[in-house]
Amino acid sequence: MNRIPLTDADFKYISKLIYQRAGIVLADNKREMVYNRLARRVQSLSFESFTEYLRFLEINPGNDEWQSFTNALTTNLTSFFRESHHFDVLKEHAEKSRSNYKVWSAAASTGEEPYSIAITLSDVFSMKHDAYQIIASDIDTNVLETAEKGIYKLEQVRELSQEMVHNYFLRGTGQRSGMVKVKPELASKIKFQQVNLLANEWNVPGPFDAIFCRNVMIYFDKETQERILKRFIPLLKPGGILFAGHSENFTQLSKDLYSKGQTVYGTLKDKK
Known part of the structure; x- marks a missing residue:
């Protein structure tokens, strides 16, 4: 199949659309990535050019293809207990709470982060009824579908202890051999929902003891970073904490936050 040309005008317009819809900034060095991800959509819908595909989006603002467009251009790199020190901090923080501990995983991707949060909190609260609740959200509906199923390759949990795998996962047999599935009692602690952080309303049931917004x-x-952080702060309970990714520094973006450790933040309203 011949390569569909991606013109400068097409790339510029794609960059404009994904910024408006998801706040994602596409640098020029992302051009090949954009091509590889969107060319499949263009071809699957039998369009002859990116221009034709983009014109279709423009004249059909409510079409489901807009979600596929967004899904194609979001990046989802995650793993269980990624940046493991965060879960040590979370455990210590949760141990000071008696019940009704609430966490928001604001970029849940394929689910490894919220399930890691759930495992951590289950070790604290022993799966007590209503002891904790996790909201796991993402803009990408495809990864949310994967997350909600809670099925992973055995190699994806190889870094976890055998005890942890035994306690929180079911091993597949037969055609499911080589796979694991999150146990229902753990999965029940998590509510998955689509949330676009650029939306005017997030519709998440705060306030939260902790918010994870890592590598987003x-x-x-x-400007977008500052606006999102400003909206996070009132969603944190007194003494609540906010987790960032390893390459992100929130104190440079918000005067209302202070560092409580490596990429962990509290609000100045709580600081004595």
Whole structure:
């Protein structure tokens, strides 16, 4: 199949659309990535050019293809207990709470982060009824579908202890051999929902004891980053904490936050 040309005008317009819809900034060096991800959509819908595909989106603002467009251009890199020190901090923080501990995983991707949060909190609260609740959200509906199923390759949990795998996962047999599935009692602690952080309303049931927003801000410009952080702060309970990715520094973006450790933040309203 011949390569469909991606013109400068097409790339510029794609960059404009994904910024408006998801706040993602596409640098020029992302051009090949954009091509590889969107060319499949163009071809699957039998369009002869990116221009034709983009014109279709423009004249059909409510079409489901807009979600596929967004899904194709979001990046989802995650793993269980990624940046493991965060879960040590979370455990210590949760141990000071008696019940009704609430966490928001604001970029849940394929689910490894919220399930890691759930495992951590289950070790604290022993799966007590209503002891904790996790909201797991993402803009990408495809990854949310994967997350909600809670099925992973055995190699994806190889870094976890055998005890942890035994306690929180079911091993597949037969055609499911080589796979694991999150146990229902753990999965029940998590509510998955689509949330676009650029939306005017998030419809999440705060306030939260902790918010995870890791390795997301790096895709936004400074203005968008500042606006999102400003909205996080009132969603934190007194003494609540906010987790960032390893390459993100929230104190440079918000005067209302202070560092409580490596990429962990509290609000100045709580600081004595």
